[in-house]
Amino acid sequence: MKAIRDLDLDEVIERLERASANAPTIRPDGKFVWTDEGTCRVCGCTNERACPGGCVWAEPNLCSRCARR
Secondary structure, three states, rough: OHHHHHOOHHEEEHHHHHHHHOOOOEEEOEEEEEEOEEEOOOOOOOOOOOOOOOOEEEEEEEHHHHHOO
């Protein structure tokens, strides 16, 4: 495994994206949520409990309503 200082920028970005995809989401009530299913990292909405008025996934773990903020 290479040290981070030996990686080029694209490799660093790829590793950070992979790591953040596995990180917990912190819901508005302060609880950590570890899930493979969609949970918005900003508002905590899920596939089963969308934002009022509805939303879709703008990117992994970020709903369309929060992406517009």
